[in-house]
Amino acid sequence: MMFGMERRRAGGTVSSMFTALFAFSIVLNLLAQVGARAADPASQLGSLVVDAVVGVTFAVCALVARKLSAFRSGWVMLAGSVLWTFGTLATAIDAISGAWAVLWALQGATDVIVIWLALGYPTGRLPTWWARSVVAAAALLYSFVAVTRLFLDDPGRWGTCDCVPNPVAVLGTERIYGTIEPVAVWGNLTIAAVALIAVIVRWVRGSAPWRAVNVLMTAVFAILVVVWITFDARWLLPMEWDGTGAVLLRSGAMTAIPVAYVAGLASLRSTRARVADLILATRDWIDHPRWQHLLREALGDRTVRVIWWDREACVCRDATGERVADPRAAGTGMGASRVLEVGSHDDPIAWLVHDPVLGESHELLDSIVETMRLTSENEQLTADLEATLVQVRDSRERLVTAGDEARRRIEHDLHDGAQQLLVSTAISLRLSSARAQALNDPSLDDALAEASRQLSTAIGELRALARGIAPGTGDGDVADVLEELALRSPLPTIVRIRGVRALDAIVRSTIYFVVAECLTNVVRHAEADSTVVELDLGQDPVRLNVIDDGGGGASMAGGTGLRGIADRVEAIGGTLDIDSTRLGTSIRVALPVHGASERALVHPAGMAPRAPNRRLTASDLTAASAIVSKSSERG
Amino acid sequence: MRVIVADDAVLLREGIRQLLRAGGCEVVAAVGSVDGLRTVLSSGIAYDALVLDIRMPPTHTDEGVRLLEQLRAEGSHVPTLLLSMYASAALVMRAMSCGAGTGYLLKERVTDGDTLVAAIRTLVGGGSVVDPEVVALLIGASTRNTRLERLTDREREILTMMAEGRSNFGIAKIAHLSQKTVESHVSHILEKLGLESSPDEHRRVLAVLELMRSTSVT
Numbered sequence: 001m002m003f004g005m006e007r008r009r010a011g012g013t014v015s016s017m018f019t020a021l022f023a024f025s026i027v028l029n030l031l032a033q034v035g036a037r038a039a040d041p042a043s044q045l046g047s048l049v050v051d052a053v054v055g056v057t058f059a060v061c062a063l064v065a066r067k068l069s070a071f072r073s074g075w076v077m078l079a080g081s082v083l084w085t086f087g088t089l090a091t092a093i094d095a096i097s098g099a100w101a102v103l104w105a106l107q108g109a110t111d112v113i114v115i116w117l118a119l120g121y122p123t124g125r126l127p128t129w130w131a132r133s134v135v136a137a138a139a140l141l142y143s144f145v146a147v148t149r150l151f152l153d154d155p156g157r158w159g160t161c162d163c164v165p166n167p168v169a170v171l172g173t174e175r176i177y178g179t180i181e182p183v184a185v186w187g188n189l190t191i192a193a194v195a196l197i198a199v200i201v202r203w204v205r206g207s208a209p210w211r212a213v214n215v216l217m218t219a220v221f222a223i224l225v226v227v228w229i230t231f232d233a234r235w236l237l238p239m240e241w242d243g244t245g246a247v248l249l250r251s252g253a254m255t256a257i258p259v260a261y262v263a264g265l266a267s268l269r270s271t272r273a274r275v276a277d278l279i280l281a282t283r284d285w286i287d288h289p290r291w292q293h294l295l296r297e298a299l300g301d302r303t304v305r306v307i308w309w310d311r312e313a314c315v316c317r318d319a320t321g322e323r324v325a326d327p328r329a330a331g332t333g334m335g336a337s338r339v340l341e342v343g344s345h346d347d348p349i350a351w352l353v354h355d356p357v358l359g360e361s362h363e364l365l366d367s368i369v370e371t372m373r374l375t376s377e378n379e380q381l382t383a384d385l386e387a388t389l390v391q392v393r394d395s396r397e398r399l400v401t402a403g404d405e406a407r408r409r410i411e412h413d414l415h416d417g418a419q420q421l422l423v424s425t426a427i428s429l430r431l432s433s434a435r436a437q438a439l440n441d442p443s444l445d446d447a448l449a450e451a452s453r454q455l456s457t458a459i460g461e462l463r464a465l466a467r468g469i470a471p472g473t474g475d476g477d478v479a480d481v482l483e484e485l486a487l488r489s490p491l492p493t494i495v496r497i498r499g500v501r502a503l504d505a506i507v508r509s510t511i512y513f514v515v516a517e518c519l520t521n522v523v524r525h526a527e528a529d530s531t532v533v534e535l536d537l538g539q540d541p542v543r544l545n546v547i548d549d550g551g552g553g554a555s556m557a558g559g560t561g562l563r564g565i566a567d568r569v570e571a572i573g574g575t576l577d578i579d580s581t582r583l584g585t586s587i588r589v590a591l592p593v594h595g596a597s598e599r600a601l602v603h604p605a606g607m608a609p610r611a612p613n614r615r616l617t618a619s620d621l622t623a624a625s626a627i628v629s630k631s632s633e634r635g
Numbered sequence: 636m637r638v639i640v641a642d643d644a645v646l647l648r649e650g651i652r653q654l655l656r657a658g659g660c661e662v663v664a665a666v667g668s669v670d671g672l673r674t675v676l677s678s679g680i681a682y683d684a685l686v687l688d689i690r691m692p693p694t695h696t697d698e699g700v701r702l703l704e705q706l707r708a709e710g711s712h713v714p715t716l717l718l719s720m721y722a723s724a725a726l727v728m729r730a731m732s733c734g735a736g737t738g739y740l741l742k743e744r745v746t747d748g749d750t751l752v753a754a755i756r757t758l759v760g761g762g763s764v765v766d767p768e769v770v771a772l773l774i775g776a777s778t779r780n781t782r783l784e785r786l787t788d789r790e791r792e793i794l795t796m797m798a799e800g801r802s803n804f805g806i807a808k809i810a811h812l813s814q815k816t817v818e819s820h821v822s823h824i825l826e827k828l829g830l831e832s833s834p835d836e837h838r839r840v841l842a843v844l845e846l847m848r849s850t851s852v853t
Contacts, residue, residue: 412695415690415695415720416643416644419720419742420644420646420647421646423647423650423720423742423743423746424644424646424647424649424650426743426746427647427650427651427653427654427745427746427748428650429746430654430746430747430748431650431653431654431657431748434657434748452746456743456746459743460743463720463721463743466720467721479725480723480725480726480729481725483724483725483848484723484724484725487724487772487773487848488772
């Protein structure tokens with residue numbers, strides 16, 4: 001947090017420094033033009049305006065470059081603007097101050113700035129050693145020129161100009177300066193030519209998108225160098241050339257440099273946006289045809305192909321899913337294209353088949369490959385995780401089903417075994433008792449009666465036990481089950497059921513357990529007056545709500561057994577929500593009709609599905625009463 | 636009386652057969668499955684009543700009630716006594732909705748042969764039989780019913796017996812009251828509950844059960 005704030009404040013300072021320098025360069029430029037006009041009313045207005053345009057254009061483009069987040073080049077252009085102004089300023093003051101010599105000496109550095117811009121395009125950084133060397137050589141040479149001008153050039157004293165003598169040019173004579181100047185000029189031209197060659201080589205060797213973005217800048221720089229050469233050559237070669245035209249041409253070419261620069265930046269920015277699109281499209285899931293399309297857009301190369309490795313089938317497929325030859329195999333007809341592998345050779349993800357020139361924009365390709373790798377790994381991890389989740393969900397459901405099944409089996413065994421046995425024993429006892437009565441043996445009769453009573457108790461206890469093991473789930477459909485629960489609840493309980501649907505045993509028993517638990521909780525904790533149980537079978541998932549008008553306070557953490565039923569509900573792929581306030585509690589459950597996994601529900605052989613509306617309705621009851629009253633009238 | 640017994644538990648089937656025989660009934664067939672019963676019924680054998688276990692193969696849930704529903708749908712009015720290990724109000728209501736001559740008793744109740752035979756006789760006579768435990772369950776659940784609250788203890792006691800399917804005569808016998816007194820109680824009860832009086836005992840049972848149940852389930 002602290003760092004963030006500090007940085008923002010520092011950024012603000014830099015930003016205001018930038019703005020101040022921008023304003024300074026504009027004002028300085030205008031002042032210089034006004035001064036130059038005042039110092040020499042005979043000077044041509046046109047050339048002054050052109051002069052001003054160069055400086056102002058540099059400054060404005062610096063501002064735009066900065067906005068386009070090319071921070072460094074913004075500064076470089078601003079420096080260019082200020083240095084350019086020095087030339088005009090020198091003319092403005094050369095009649096009144098010897099300081100003109102310093103400004104004149106510094107003015108030449110604008111050319112170094114332009115070379116820097118051409119070679120450092122588009123980041124403002126000089127990426128390679130030779131670019132740095134060229135700029136360093138240019139800077140060295142211009143330093144030499146500046147020093148020569150400062151200490152040797154004194155046109156005021158030699159009478160070649162209307163200016164005050166250069167105060168520091170104590171050593172210079174016209175002859176010495178006249179010898180050195182052509183050397184400096186030839187040096188300049190050489191450096192400019194070398195810079196031009198460097199820029200052109202870089203352009204030719206660049207990738208297609210690089211060339212597209214860079215074409216304007218390269219062309220403008222080439223024109224400028226030609227103009228420079230021509231401009232400077234007129235001093236050296238016997239050429240007839242109109243001075244004004246030369247100045248106009250030179251200024252125009254200079255002006256084009258920052259303009260071309262920011263135009264390229266804007267174009268580059270849209271490329272970046274396309275790459276950002278690409279990365280966004282890759283983030284979650286790779287849609288192969290769309291991704292190939294975006295990749296082509298981003299790289300500006302319509303021929304790029306993506307070949308995907310189908311891990312399951314162990315074959316290669318193109319973006320449309322067609323099977324293609326393995327690019328790893330030699331002679332697969334990739335032609336002059338280059339193949340870039342994503343992932344490792346043994347565990348590939350994909351291959352980018354591209355034009356060799358794209359290899360130059362390796363940063364772009366690297367980031368694309370890395371994004372693909374990350375996304376692919378992410379996809380793999382997600383798939384693994386989902387598979388694990390499915391396994392866990394399935395095994396959870398299997399556990400619950402197995403538990404239910406075991407309970408049902410035990411209850412079944414008790415019902416068909418011990419309970420039937422005990423009841424039939426009770427019948428035998430009764431029959432024996434009848435025979436004992438016939439024998440007129442009271443003691444035997446009493447003993448049998450006592451045994452009968454004990455047996456009756458045993459039957460009752462066993463019945464309760466069996467009922468507890470697999471409660472009420474065998475009594476018919478879910479409506480019957482809920483009705484039993486409502487009947488057995490000490491609180492008024494209204495059951496509302498919408499729709500009819502055959503449910504899996506596991507879903508039915510889950511509904512039973514949820515309602516049983518909720519009703520128990522309501523009685524124990526809620527101090528409610530009534531409860532409503534709503535079951536909507538008309539939709540999948542089936543909705544079950546248990547609502548009471550008690551004091552609330554129900555939660556998973558409350559030790560109310562809600563955690564247990566929530567686990568059970570979740571085990572078959574359902575959800576359970578609790579909404580408990582002082583005005584009452586509502587437990588809302590959604591259950592998939594067929595549990596967590598799809599299972600076909602088959603009616604047991606020979607069992608016709610039951611008619612849905614077998615339950616008596618209020619109107620049936622009215623009709624029954626009507627019949628009753630009619631027959632009573634007749635009676 | 637000729638009775639057909641259907642129960643998938645052999646021991647119980649035999650026990651019931653002996654009880655019935657001891658009670659003076661003739662067991663014309665004893666079968667262990669729904670299909671077996673169907674075969675016997677379609678064989679043209681003469682019989683007066685059915686004793687039907689509710690839980691039978693294949694699903695061991697409500698086969699007995701389903702069969703009864705099917706028989707009634709086919710137009711058969713054979714008196715049928717359903718036997719169950721557990722008291723289930725839902726199944727009782729389904730059984731009673733099948734019309735007169737229907738009974739529902741817990742298996743442990745019929746270990747007393749007299750009860751079993753008496754129940755069958757009631758059914759054959761056109762009456763209804765409902766296990767006291769189920770009635771107790773319904774009465775317990777109905778205590779919230781304001782209409783039931785208006786009943787006196789005596790009336791409630793008589794209502795319970797009405798719900799069990801007892802006739803006025805039967806109630807008089809058990810409650811040690813004159814039949815006239817019982818009739819007067821019954822008409823009071825029906826009036827208080829807003830039910831019409833009827834000579835049809837089964838309709839009376841059904842109306843009373845339905846009333847009790849409707850207080851808790853809508």
